[in-house]
Amino acid sequence: MAIVSLKGIDKVYTKGRETVEVLEGIDLEIDEGDFVALMGPSGSGKTTLLNLIGGIDQPTRGSVVVGGQQLVGLSSNKLAKWRSENIGFIFQSYNLLPVLTAQRNVALPLLLTKLSAAQRRRRTEVALQIVGLEDRAKHKPGELSGGQQQRVAIARAIVADPAVLICDEPTGDLDRDTANEILDLLEILNKDYGKTIIMVTHDPKAASHAHHILELDKGQLVKQVA
């Protein structure tokens, strides 16, 4: 059953008088529990496609349905609430708040819920245990290695138990061994916890962890590999 369904997606950016067509006529379905890698050269529209699926950008034309929710036309506030419940984001540069400890960074999305402080603490502990960083809970990002920071970011992405994880080059800033650890962790989240993962990557080795590979070029889906 498709958890992500994109139909007739166009995305056009306007810079002054110039218009740039980033995505053109994209039709795509991703099943629940799938692990999909989005590949393609720079400027092919991978991140833009990811942003549309994650509800942080809107298409110029077309329909984006994720988890049964049509995202096109939703207000900014409704999209924010929807994201907090349904999507976990993992970025290349981790994007942790430097003033907060690992534990507090992970707890951030839970501030938007009605959970009690004790429930929030418990969930945060569990998320940190899943990524193997429970002993680093009190450390700030600056005191952690790149791999550890990305694990914290993954814990933050899963703490609200979203169905879909959006990963934008999650191993792009990491060495090979650390990257493998992160990819293994994503596989565990996919297999053991049933998360649907959509990952943008340039790295074929990283993409090999996915069930499907989609290739984009000049804003169009050019190849789908199982």
Next chain:
Amino acid sequence: MNKFSLIWSNLFRRKVRTFLILFSVLVAFLLFALLRTVAGAFEVGIDFAGVDRLNVSPKYSIIDPLPITHLNEIDRLEGVASITHQTWFGGTYQGLNNFFPKFPVNPRAYFAMYSEFEISDVHLEAFANSRTGAVVPESMARQYDWQVGDRIPIEGDIWLMADGGKLWEFDLVGTYTTGGEAGLSSAFLFNYDYFDEARVEQTQGLVGWFTVKVANPDEAAALAAEIDALFENSMNPTRSATEAEFTRQFASQVGDIGLMMNGILSAVFFTILLLTANTMMQTFRERIPELAVLKTVGFTDVAVSLLIMSESILLCALGGALGIGLAILVSDAIGPQVEAFFGTFRLSTATIGTGMAIAVLLGIVVGLFPALSANRLQIVDALRK
């Protein structure tokens, strides 16, 4: 973690910068609270002054004395309930630093006129019956550690003794209370009869000004005009006004205190506004990607704006509270030293309340632009930064 701890953590992300800004805001509100208290102390004198009392002073200059013979002529006028007189003695007690007003008065008439001052019958009788007797406010006695029975030397600078000596000696025979609102009337009082007899003969029979209680306050202005008309063509013409008006005129000789204070405070707050606004904007620019992350994980535009606004208000309110708190400590410390001049020198509830309201308002103004910018922030654009 809760939202407050998120705000608190962000506020102190650059500790040195935050502490410098906090210190600037603290100093501004310390100044505000102390200057408002000074201005308020002048206003207390005006508020306290009676509208049923007239002040009859020399027409041209308050340093020209009036003959005491005016007293009987005024007392005979219809509408005068009672009358007394005071004289500015000047003088110093153990150096120029120990300033307090000193007035030779008629003991019974003075305390009958100023019924708001409380003195025990025993102390009043002792004052009236002691030639060199003096009474002081309790706060003044505490400040200088005087006890009843002490001999207090005052060095005269305006009024010399008949033998040319400058040293006047008084025996403290009692104390009185002023309710803490006495303003300039809170004074070292001594017996006019002794003062008049002991001073240089040529200056005998002169007083500084008269205080007249009017039978009907509605006719105070008419009575004032009648008194001035009575002495219009004499050697010593007078200028009469209600005590409130006189106090206002006296205060205005020092300058328009309120205007001066407001001018200083406006400049201070404008500077703080620019300084703090610049810092908040700088903080906002540094955190654009982080704010985008907050929006990405589900914080709404309004929630992110409120976080920024709360930081700004917290910064200013914290600085304001620290400044006002320090002002309370300062006023408690120096209050007793200046009480003889100001009557009272304590931060009023109104000053504290106004100060905190200004601090919150400052926080809102300072945080407005960064908060609006945060509200308009587009996630996709911001993440690219």
